[in-house]
Amino acid sequence: MPYLAKTDPQIANIIKAEEKRQAQTLMMIPSENHTSQAVREVVGSLLQDKYCEGYPFKRYYQGQENYDKIEELCRERVRKCFGVPYCNVQALSGSPANLAVYFALLKPGDKIMGLAMDQGGHITHGLKVNVSGTFFDSVFYYVNEQGLIDYDALEEIALKEKPKILIAGITAYPLALDFKRFSQIAEKCGALLMADMSHVAGLILAKVYPDPMPYCHIITATTHKTLRGPRGALIMVTDKGLKADQQMGDKIDKAVFPGLQGGPHENNIAGIAVALKEAQKPSFIKYGQQVIKNAAYLAECLKKSGLKLCAGGTNTHLLVIDLQEFKISGNLIAEALEQGGIVANRNAVPYDPNPPFYPSGIRLGTPAITSRGMKEKEMKFIAGLIVEIIDDIVKIKKNLQLGLEDEKKKDTRNKIIAQSLVVKKSSQKVKQLCLKFPLPKSY
Ligand code: DSN
Secondary structure: OHHHHHHOHHHHHHHHHHHHHHHHOEEOOOOOOOOOHHHHHHHOOHHHHOOOOEEOOEEOOOOOHHHHHHHHHHHHHHHHHHOOOEEEOOOOOHHHHHHHHHHHHOOOOOEEEEEOHHHOOOHHHOOOOOHHHHOOEEEEEOEOOOOOEOHHHHHHHHHHHOOOEEEEEOOOOOOOOOHHHHHHHHHHHOOEEEEEOOOOHHHHHOOOOOOOOOOOOEEEEEOOOOOOOOOOEEEEEOHHHHHHOOOHHHHHHHHHHHHHOOOOOHHHHHHHHHHHHHHOOHHHHHHHHHHHHHHHHHHHHHHHOOOEEHHHOOOOOEEEEEOHHHOOOHHHHHHHHHHOOEEOEEEOOOOOOOOOOOOOEEEEEOHHHHHOOOOHHHHHHHHHHHHHHHHHHHHHHHHOOOOHHHHOOHHHHHHHHHOOHHHHHHHHHHHHHHHHOOOOOOO
16 A cells, blocks of 8 residues: 555555464454455445436436446346345445335334343344334333243244344344244235344355245345445345335335435445345355354353353354353453454344443354355364363353452453463464464455
């Protein structure tokens, strides 16, 4: 970045440091991934200089010939890849995409129903402090004692509450959803079925996750997770959706612009188009298969070492370690793992007794490390490091006779982690591993 280095060395240096951080650590937050250089070139191109309010061939500004082609190409690729008749590619990310659907199809106060957030749902699925739970009336479904979505209970709640939109979507639920069952329930209670496929859009394209298209009316998805594109979102209406309401696509277009947004970010839309082209290569199918194999093997290794996993494991790209038995917060373990070179995030576990800011779980995912080429052998190695770190931190905390209240202090957490030789060694081991798997440049 020769120009940036001259214009703003401070920012240039931070980007360099971030490149080093990504190269030397394992990105295991399940919603993150590594984009290709091609995608990054497009996003950082001069396409970002233009205002394009409106839609292809119906814009409010002059100078659109190239932007109309870009957005049309992107929409064409979405329709082809996912097999849908309609899509909008302008929503800036997943939350605005979900809001656009509600804004298009509901009136304020109408009811939506989603998976409760502490059970693996998303803030935009009706959380009471999110606009989805303040402008709309939200009710929730839950997982059972085994951590599995209880479809019978879901049906009971849906029939009682009669939501206008039923949301099948997750951010931390490790098992694939049963879309057929969801659609039967939606039909019975007269709801539209919306799938939020943000986490798994890439897995659907790789055919390693059930296809929601035949069962749902609307599908939303972010583009920067397993799909491996730039930040952005897709809103798709299926044949079933258009059959229920021929105007559904138009309503969604109007909700996105002018309802919620002004000018779309066409540089990102072009980047999404490139990512979709990359996702059409046969190698993307292999990638998706390996993401799943890696998560399954990682889960198996962690379980063999005695760790408890929410829902008993995974058949997707993500898994959640339940730390309740150790009486330790996800904060302390996530920070210890980070210093050991493994970047994950703390997460609530179902029916978590701890507050959301100090939850009892760790969420891990394999999309990014699989993009770097890691396979089962590396999963075994990483699982070993995770187990060693958790064991050591639990031991140190016990010796210091500290409780959850003490852990809420950052200084105390730092003190515990600083005593761990295991954490220090892990950081070195991860660096060695990362040398063998450089950040990908192309797919
Ligand atoms: N923040 C995303 C995640 O980490 O799952 C969802 O929006």
